[in-house]
Amino acid sequence: MAEAQLQQFLEKVRQLNAFVALSESDPVLRQALCDCSDHHGVVALARSHGFEIGRRWGETDPPLGGHDNLLTPPCPAPGQEITRVLLEQANWRLERIHSCQAASAPDFWYDQSDHEWVLLLQGSAQIAFEDEAQVRQLCRGDSLLIPAHRRHRLVTTDPAPGSVWLALFWREACGC
Structure with a gap:
């Protein structure tokens, strides 16, 4: 150390x-x-009460500037997400998603035609799957594969500085 x-x-x-x-x-x-x-x-x-206990182990202050740094852009407003496509080809795309106290609407379920693999770079999140009784708890460094058409919803993400995700979406024909 x-x-x-x-x-x-x-x-x-x-x-x-x-x-x-x-x-x-x-x-x-x-x-x-x-x-x-x-x-x-x-x-x-x-x-x-004047105590700063929120920083998780290993987190540092993001460097100043550095537009290519995935952790430096400002946090979205509470309840919002900002999505930016980083790379894209015919059958796949890589996105950066920054969430701040975001959640799916109570009766909304994602039902995507693409497979999705997510990696949580910062913060924590809870994701529910329609076919599972327990909500999944994710923290920094956790990844999750969501097959196409597996219904899921975002239960919650962290408040500022928020949760930052890398999300890779692809169709079966990708050949990756």
Whole structure:
């Protein structure tokens, strides 16, 4: 582990320990922590008390500039996604999708004629498949193959800085 990563890790541990100590001494804060339903709620609660615990292990601040960097474009508005085609040929395309607290409409299911392989580069997401009882939990580095016509929907993605995906779409005739 590089020294900079070690310092980042140790600072997060210090912030977490201080937040835990405060929550143990403050019953109102402890109850607010108990009422949090997910990681984002805990991060927001900690931030409201001056603690920065949201950065996940290994995440760094994106470099300034660098339009070709997949993680540097600004985050879309909450509830939105921005899609950009990176490469495209006759039977396939590669897209960058940046989601911010995005979700499919309650009764909407994707039913695509293309196969889709996604890789989550940043953030986390939940995806539901019509034929599965459990929602899939994805985090940074997870990939998922979605065969053509397998009905699925986006349950949620992270708030700012959002979730960043690489999505490869192809038709059976691709020969890839």
